[in-house]
Amino acid sequence: xxxxxxxxxFFVGLLGGVHCLGMCGSIVGILTTQLxxxxxxxxxxxxxxxxxxxSYAVAGALAGTLGQAGMLxxxxxxxxxxxxxxSSLMLIALGLYLAGIxxxxxxxxxxxxILWRRIQPLTRxxxxxxxxxxAFLLGTLWGWLxxxxxxxxxxxALASGHAQSGALIMLAFGLGTLPNLLxxxxxxxxxxxxxxxxxxxxxxxxxxxxxGVYGLFKVGYTFYVHGWAGACHVAA
Numbered sequence: 001x002x003x004x005x006x007x008x009x010f011f012v013g014l015l016g017g018v019h020c021l022g023m024c025g026s027i028v029g030i031l032t033t034q035l036x037x038x039x040x041x042x043x044x045x046x047x048x049x050x051x052x053x054x055s056y057a058v059a060g061a062l063a064g065t066l067g068q069a070g071m072l073x074x075x076x077x078x079x080x081x082x083x084x085x086x087s088s089l090m091l092i093a094l095g096l097y098l099a100g101i102x103x104x105x106x107x108x109x110x111x112x113x114i115l116w117r118r119i120q121p122l123t124r125x126x127x128x129x130x131x132x133x134x135a136f137l138l139g140t141l142w143g144w145l146x147x148x149x150x151x152x153x154x155x156x157a158l159a160s161g162h163a164q165s166g167a168l169i170m171l172a173f174g175l176g177t178l179p180n181l182l183x184x185x186x187x188x189x190x191x192x193x194x195x196x197x198x199x200x201x202x203x204x205x206x207x208x209x210x211x212g213v214y215g216l217f218k219v220g221y222t223f224y225v226h227g228w229a230g231a232c233h234v235a236a
Contacts, residue, residue: 005160006172008211009153012091013176015204016098016149017183028184031138034129042182047132049181051139053174056150057167059143063157064166081219083159088215090152091208097148099205100198105148112146119144149177 028045035044067083096102119141126138153173157166 005156005169008091008215009156009169009173010176012094012149012153012208012211013173014179015207016094016177017180017204028181031129031135034127036130043132044129044135045182047135048139048142049174049178051136051141052143052181053139053171053178055140055143056170056174059150059154060157060166060168060170061163062166063154064160064163064169067158067161067166068163080159080161081222083155083161085216085219087152087155087159088212088219090155091212091215093212094148094152095205095207095209095212097205098208099202101205105152108151109146109148112151116144116146 028048031044031048032041035041067080093102093104097105123138123141126134126141129135129138150173153170157169160166160169
C-alpha cells in the first residue's frame with residue numbers, strides 16, 4: 001500500500017472526531033464517572049485508548065490476512081485495486097455521513113451490532129474500573145463497538161493484502177482518533193458544543209470525502225494507463 005493510505009486513514013481518524021463524540025462520547029463519559037475520585041484520570045484514559053488501539057490492530061491484521069487470501073486471484077482479477085476502490089467509496093460515504101448529507105453508514109453500523117451483542121456482556125465484569133489494567137481490558141472490548149468509521153478503514157486494511165500492513169493501517173487510524181477521544185475524556189463539557197457545530201461537521205466530512213475521491217482517481221488512473229490485465233500486476 002502507498003504512504004497515501006496511512007496518511008489518509010490517520011486524518012480520517014483525526015477528522016472523525018465529530019463522529020467519535022456521538023459514538024464514543026457517552027462511553028467515555030461512563031468511563032470517567034466510574035473512575036476513582038481520588039486518582040489522577042489521565043492514566044486510565046491512556047490505558048483505555050491503548051486497549052482500543054490494540055483491538056484495532058488485531059482487526060486490521062485479520063482484514064489484511066483475508067485480503068492476502070484474495071490476492072491469490074491477482075493474476076485473474078486486479079483484486080487489490082477493486083478493494084482499494086471499495087475503500088475509497090466507503091470513505092466518500094463516510095465523509096457524506098460526517099457532513100450530515102447521507103446516512104448509509106448507520107446501516108453498516110447496525111450490521112456490526114450482531115457481533116457487539118456477543119461482546120458487550122463481557123464489559124460488565126470489568127466495572128468498577130479501579131485500575132488502569134481494567135481500563136485497558138475495557139478498551140480492548142469497546143474497540144469492537146459497531147462504528148462506520150472503523151468499518152470504512154477496515155476495507156482499506158483488507159485492500160492492503162497483508163496482515164502487517166492491515167494492522168499498521170488500523171493503528172494509524174487509531175492514532176488519528178487518539179487526540180479526539182483523549183480530549184473527550186478529559187475536557188468533555190468544554191469541547192462538546194464546538195465539535196458538534198454544523199460547520200465543523202461539514203468541513204470534516206468534505207475533507208474525508210476528498211480522500212475517497214482522490215483514492216478513486218488513483219485507481220481509475222491505474223486502469224487507464226495499464227488496462228485491466230496490466231492493473232493485476234501494479235501495486236496500489
